[in-house]
Amino acid sequence: MKKKMSRFYYRTMQVTLLGTTTLSLLLFQSLAFADSTGSTNSASVTVTATTAPQQVLTDQMRLRIAAGEIAAPETMSVDYSKVKFTKEQAVAKVKELFPVLKDAEPTTIELGNSHTYPAPAYQMIWYIQWNYQNGNSSYGFSSEVDAITGDLLQTSIPTFNDLGNEAYYPPKLTRAEVLVKAKAFIAKAAATIAIKDLKEEENYSKLNEAPLFGPVQYTFYFNLAKNGIYSQINSLTLTMDGEGNVLQFFQSSNQLEYPSSTPVLSQTDAEQKFTDYFDVMLNYIPIYKNGVVTEWILGWKPVNTGLSAIDALTGKAINYEGTNVSATITYSDVPTTAETFKARTESNPLTAEEAAKLVEQSTQITKGHTLIGQSLSNYYRDPERQIWNLNWGDKDQFLNQGFPNQSTAEVDAMTGEILRFQLNQFEPYTVQQESTVSSGATKLTKEASLQKAIELVNKWYPNASGELKLVNHGESSGVSADGTQYSYEFARFYQETLVSENIVAITLDSYGQLQSYQAYREADFQKIVKTRTIKVKKEVALEAYRKQYKLRLQYAQFGGYSAKQNTTPEIRLVYSPQFIDITRSNKAIDAQSGEWVPIYEELPQQQVAIVAPSDLTGHWAEKALRTLVDHGVLTPDEAGKVKPNETIKVGDWFSMMAKSMTPYYVSNYSNYSGNELKPVAGVDKESVYYSAVS
Secondary structure (H helix, E strand, O other): OOOOOOHHHHHHHHHOOOOHHHHHHHOOOOOOOOOOOOOOOOOOOOEOOOOOOOOOOOHHHHHHHHOOOOOOOOOOOOOHHHOOOOHHHHHHHHHHHOHHHHHOEEEEEEEOOOOOOOOOOOOOEEEEEEEEEEOOEEEEEEEEEEOOOOOEEEEEOOOOHHHOOOOEOOOOOOHHHHHHHHHHHHHHHOOOOOHHHEEEOHHHHHOOOOOOOOEOEEEEEEEEEEOOEEEEEEEEEEEEEOOOOEEEEEEOOOOOOOOOOOOOOOHHHHHHHHHHHOOEEEEEEEEEEOOEEEEEEEEEEEOHHHHOEEEOOOOOEEOOOOOEOOOOOEEEEOOOOOOOOOOOOOOOOOOHHHHHHHHHOOOOOOOOOEEEEEEEEEEOOEEEEEEEEEEEEOHHHHHHOOOOOEEEEEEEOOOOOEEEEEOOOOOOHHHHHHHHOOOOOOOOOHHHHHHHHHHHHHHHOOOHHHHEEEEEOOOOOOEOOOOOEEEEEEEEEEOOEEEEEEEEEEEEEOOOOEEEEEEOOOOOOOOOOOOOOOOOOHHHHHHHHHOOEEEEEEEEEEEEEEOOEEEEEEEEEEEEEEEOOHHHHHEEEEOOOOOEEEOOOOOHHHHOOOOOOOOOOOOOOHHHHHHHHHOOOOOOOOOOOOOOOOOOOHHHHHHHHHHHHOOOOOOOOHHHHOOOOOOEOOEOOOOOOHHHHO
């Protein structure tokens, strides 16, 4: 089963533009929405697009297209002459690779995958939906097989006792022994992959180790070399149990052209460029515990563009779209406009209808869309805030379409502050302009569009001109590659110091209509200590960060479908900054102590040291202690020491037990329910042992 990702990863991806390597490794499976259309009782072949579908189709529509009753949209161009591996062969291959499926039956077989949003770019695949019945239990899961090469692309087998595929500690096979089996399986499952081209990312593999007192699973992350160069686009993930059974297999696929592997820019010159433009900045940094901010520190963090990839052919720093970015970020004041946000003073919360009206007054909800969903819940960034989650759409479309076109918003139920808005979340890209543009509307200049963004942020954000500054990334920033959208970012400052993770992101179309609005703002800001002293100079912090990165020459993908923008994806040869010690990626340098401080609570997997334990050799319990280190139960310190002869406290023993059974125990978000966290067994919620004892 796919494991729950930590909120650290989700939050980081929301707020910061991570390098594409990190994203590809963390999101090795699509964050797919469940198919709400259900499945049929018998297998059927469904026509879908060979390129990213531009229109969302219901099962009924797809079947009618396949039967010739209605015409396929122009964006669909299935060429059956390219299919060299039939659906029967695809089913047979999956059953051969996974003997546990001998009694399973495919309920749906489609050419292409329309069950994720946005749909994968490569669509010459057989998508197979399986049903496994065992007594009163029924399991549903899917597989994908390349319709041209016959390679297995993905399958995930449920890990339940009644399937007989769980193995516990001690495992029958070691990790090294399972790795041999893993490579043999890859050779059989994906014949087009040369085993010699596989490169394992050991650090990321360690992050996914199973708990000591749970089913033994080994996860291997591989990247495939292209033209002799490491490629982060072509990756492969494989999970096996302690007996060598494959539980999960995923490999990325694309039909993009790879450029030459010969860089114009040398490694030495790239490192010099990285050194020249890499910079750090003083931030007020929130420290999270149990998912909420417990304190703020004054610390040093990299400036975002300092982590941009460097094009190995042009020598330019580029963003995720492949657009050149300025090495320097500047900030400018936000002027006050005629209309500014005024918080409600009423003691009773807004009704859903009142909250919806606030949104509708400043946006253009698609004609024919009405409020079809509303729920009141605690805000994930602050459990004490009540938030209305609102959805607008066509009710009939919502009931009959797998990915219904809908607009969404989040509104503070007490203050009326709009925290998030997304127009037409699942709208086909090709019709998004036509569906919302008013008759007679004219396109705006970049200057006029910026003025609209400034007016909106003043209207929706408390004290925008006093707290926010406009982030300037250079001349090319703000305009999408296809010229259809303008994007703006506003950063929060406090006493002329940047407040980390508190940003506002606004996207307008070329006509000035709001497409999306995201405001990340910590309301409880008084915990900042105003008199913090800066003892660590910028030069010291900058050098400490530089030592943590290395540049790797690799292929990376830029462009594609993102935030309702559809640019042509391409592969480039780049020098990409990589953390030498993956555990530092979750930390910042405290400007007072000089120490690396975790921003989010670390899972035991994140604490696994890259450096092997240095004080276990020859110890009478060496083997057992190394096992505890491998499973994250014990964590070596910065020097690699476990200190095996030290006496531990009762709380430490509780922590070890918790890590042994549930590695994710620190991600305890029960306080999101709004219930106050109370002492457990006499241990107060402020104790470092609270989560473990809980």
